[in-house]
Amino acid sequence: MKKILFLFVAISFITVSCTNNSKTNNAQEETTYKVDxxxxxxxxxxxxVTHNLVGKDVEVLGEVANPGKVYFSKLPLRSVIIKEAELKDNNEIAFVGAYRYDGYSIYDILNERILQKANQEEFPPIVDLYVEISNDKGESVLLSWGELYYPANRYKIILATKVMHIVPSKSKDLWPLPTETKLIVGTDLITERNISNPTKIIVKSLDGKFKIQKNLKPLFSKDLKIYEQNNLIETLTQLPKNVKQETYSTVFYGRGRGIHSTSDFIGCELKNILKNNFKITKKNIQNGMFTVVGKDGYRAAYTFSEIMNRNDQAEVLLIDKNNYENAGRFSLFPSADFFSDRAIKALSEIHFKTIKH
Structure with a gap:
C-alpha cells in the first residue's frame, strides 16, 4: 500500500512539473511574440502576427579552425526592422515592403569560430577579412569583417527565421511576405544583399599582395590611385573642389591604443568621389569589394554596399589633410565603426573588384 501511495505521489509531482514547464514555455513564447x-x-x-520562415541547414566554412554546422538553439534571438527595396532592370528603386525580422546575427554565428587567416604571416590584422554568404540557387553576397564586428550599432546583419509585417496605420498596406529564411543586412538602402535561404557562410581574407613597410616616416601619400579590376582609372592629388565637405565630430578610439583624439574629421563622403566610376548595380551591391591600402601596406576590406549603399547616413569620409598625429594624407574615417582600426592613414590605393565564386 505504501509503495502504491508513493508511486501515486511521484506521478502527480511529475505531472504538475511538466504542466508548469509547459506553461512557462508558452508564457515565454507569448511574451516574445504577443500581438498588440x-x-x-x-x-x-x-x-x-509573426510568421515562421522555412530554411535549410547552414554551415560555416573557410578560414576558420572549427568549421561546421550552425546550431541556432545556442544563439540569442535578434530583431531587425527594415524597409526593403530592390533594383529594377532600368535601375530604378522599387519598394518591396516594411518588416520586422527575427533571427540570428552573423556576429553571433561566427563569434566562437577560431580564425585561421590564409595570409596570417604576411598580414595578421583582421581588418582584411570578409564573409561570402551563398544559397543553393547560386546567389552569393559579400560582407566585410568590419560590417560585422566593428559597428557601434551591432547585430544589424541577421539570418532571419521569422517575419512580421509593419503595417501603416492608415493605408493598412500588407506587403508580400517571404516564406524562406533570409539574410537581412539592416544597414543597406537597396536590399539586394537580402538573399533567401542561405546555406553557406565562408570566411575569407583579401588576396591582394602589398608591400609592408612598418614605422614608415613620413606617413604621407602625395596622391591616391583608384583601380578597377587592376586597371588604373583615376589618380587624385586633392579632393575635387566641386564635392561638398562634411564635418564629423567624434571620439576617436582604437581597439589597441584606446583614445586617440576628440578632434573633428573634415572631408568628403567617399561615395561621392567614387560614384562616377562605380555605379549602383545589383552585381556591385552583392559582390563588390573595395580594398583600401595605405602607403605602409596596411589595408582593409570595405564592401561596395557599406560605402555606396547605406541607409543610416553613417558615411565613410575621405580626408586630404594631415591628422592630429601630423600623419595621414590621404586618410579614411569610417563613421559607423566603434574602433578606429579601419581608418587607413596615408591612403595611397583603392582597388575595386567583384568577387563571386
Missing amino acids: STDATNDFYDNE
Whole structure:
C-alpha cells in the first residue's frame, strides 16, 4: 500500500512539473511574440502576427579552425526592422515592403569560430577579412569583417527565421511576405544583399599582395590611385573642389591604443568621389569589394554596399589633410565603426573588384 501511495505521489509531482514547464514555455513564447492589436504598448513593431520562415541547414566554412554546422538553439534571438527595396532592370528603386525580422546575427554565428587567416604571416590584422554568404540557387553576397564586428550599432546583419509585417496605420498596406529564411543586412538602402535561404557562410581574407613597410616616416601619400579590376582609372592629388565637405565630430578610439583624439574629421563622403566610376548595380551591391591600402601596406576590406549603399547616413569620409598625429594624407574615417582600426592613414590605393565564386 505504501509503495502504491508513493508511486501515486511521484506521478502527480511529475505531472504538475511538466504542466508548469509547459506553461512557462508558452508564457515565454507569448511574451516574445504577443500581438498588440490594440496599440496597448508604445512599440510600433509588435502589432501583427509573426510568421515562421522555412530554411535549410547552414554551415560555416573557410578560414576558420572549427568549421561546421550552425546550431541556432545556442544563439540569442535578434530583431531587425527594415524597409526593403530592390533594383529594377532600368535601375530604378522599387519598394518591396516594411518588416520586422527575427533571427540570428552573423556576429553571433561566427563569434566562437577560431580564425585561421590564409595570409596570417604576411598580414595578421583582421581588418582584411570578409564573409561570402551563398544559397543553393547560386546567389552569393559579400560582407566585410568590419560590417560585422566593428559597428557601434551591432547585430544589424541577421539570418532571419521569422517575419512580421509593419503595417501603416492608415493605408493598412500588407506587403508580400517571404516564406524562406533570409539574410537581412539592416544597414543597406537597396536590399539586394537580402538573399533567401542561405546555406553557406565562408570566411575569407583579401588576396591582394602589398608591400609592408612598418614605422614608415613620413606617413604621407602625395596622391591616391583608384583601380578597377587592376586597371588604373583615376589618380587624385586633392579632393575635387566641386564635392561638398562634411564635418564629423567624434571620439576617436582604437581597439589597441584606446583614445586617440576628440578632434573633428573634415572631408568628403567617399561615395561621392567614387560614384562616377562605380555605379549602383545589383552585381556591385552583392559582390563588390573595395580594398583600401595605405602607403605602409596596411589595408582593409570595405564592401561596395557599406560605402555606396547605406541607409543610416553613417558615411565613410575621405580626408586630404594631415591628422592630429601630423600623419595621414590621404586618410579614411569610417563613421559607423566603434574602433578606429579601419581608418587607413596615408591612403595611397583603392582597388575595386567583384568577387563571386
